[in-house]
Amino acid sequence: MYSKPDFTSLGKTIKDASSPFYFPTLLKRYNADDTTLSIKDYWYLYYGYSFQEAYSPYGKSELNDELKTLLAKKDKTEEEVNKIIELEKAVLKEYPFNLRNLNALVNMYDRKKDTVNADKTYKKMIGIGKAILLSGDGRSDSTAMYVISVEHEYDMIGLMGFEFAGNQKLVQYKGSQLDYMKIEKNDAGIGALYFNVDRLFAKMEEMLKKN
Numbered sequence: 094m095y096s097k098p099d100f101t102s103l104g105k106t107i108k109d110a111s112s113p114f115y116f117p118t119l120l121k122r123y124n125a126d127d128t129t130l131s132i133k134d135y136w137y138l139y140y141g142y143s144f145q146e147a148y149s150p151y152g153k154s155e156l157n158d159e160l161k162t163l164l165a166k167k168d169k170t171e172e173e174v175n176k177i178i179e180l181e182k183a184v185l186k187e188y189p190f191n192l193r194n195l196n197a198l199v200n201m202y203d204r205k206k207d208t209v210n211a212d213k214t215y216k217k218m219i220g221i222g223k224a225i226l227l228s229g230d231g232r233s234d235s236t237a238m239y240v241i242s243v244e245h246e247y248d249m250i251g252l253m254g255f256e257f258a259g260n261q262k263l264v265q266y267k268g269s270q271l272d273y274m275k276i277e278k279n280d281a282g283i284g285a286l287y288f289n290v291d292r293l294f295a296k297m298e299e300m301l302k303k304n
Contacts, residue, residue, distance in 0.1 A: 096133075096227045098140045098239055100292060107141035116141045123189065126213040135224035139190055143241045143292050147187070149300075150242060150293040154184040164197060169204070177201050190221050190241075192248035222252045229289070234266040237287035241296075246272055246288045255279055255286070263290075270294050 107116040114137040122130055123138055130138075142148055160180050163173055181198040185191060195218040202211035228239040231249070240246055250257050260275035264287075272288040 095229050095236060096136060097289075098136075098228060098292075100140070100143075100295070103137070103140055104144050107137055107144060114141070116145070120189070123217070126217070128213070128216060130220060132220065132223045132227060135220040136227050139221055139224045140239070140241065140292070142190055143296060148241070148296065150296050152188065154187050156180050156184050160184070160197070171205075174201050174204050178205075192218055192221060192245060192252065195221070196248075218252075222249065225249055229287075231286035231288060232283060234264065234271055234287050237266070237269075237271050237289040239289040239292065241292050243272070243290065243293065246274055246286075249288075250274060250276060250286060253286075255281075255283070 106112050106114050107119075109115060114134070116137070119130070119134055119138050119141070122134075143150075160177065163169070163177050163180070166173065169177070178198065178201045181194050181201065184194045185198070188194065195214055199211050199214045199218065202208075202214060225238050225240060225245065226249075229236040231238040238249060240249070247257055256277040256279075258275040258277045262273050264271050264273045266287075270290050272290050273285055274288065275285045276283060
């Protein structure tokens, strides 16, 4: 059974200091690499982040260009690997649930044979991925995965072992906005994945009203 986020209820829960899912407490545990966080904790962390002032559905770090250049290098020096780790950690302070940056950080720790930090970071990435999958499997419009960033759609496609086929369109389902993402031929026989982007639209509307 899927746990589709009811954002009205969720918003109240993460702001309740007496709740086990109080966002500041969960975030503190997440930042401390707490390996006892459950998938439900990650679920509240991921969707709860969309209620934080720092959340922007289309926000990107200014460090991305520098990172892109360094990551594209085939033969990275130890100094460059250390620089990537430093930059990735800085980006994750801004965007703590960015799957792409977490994955790059895991890879850099692996290069340094730092298994302790690689394992901790990998668990975070998988925890977020499982939390998103808890909202739906994405295989139909009625079981769309809920995301708080369009970038996470592409990341989840990759995390699930698929490849984006280059065809994306916005569709409606029972009043919700869904991104339909075509994927390349695969052994699972899945032709496309659906992502619910209602939270992104709601946040953009909220930001426009403030302006």
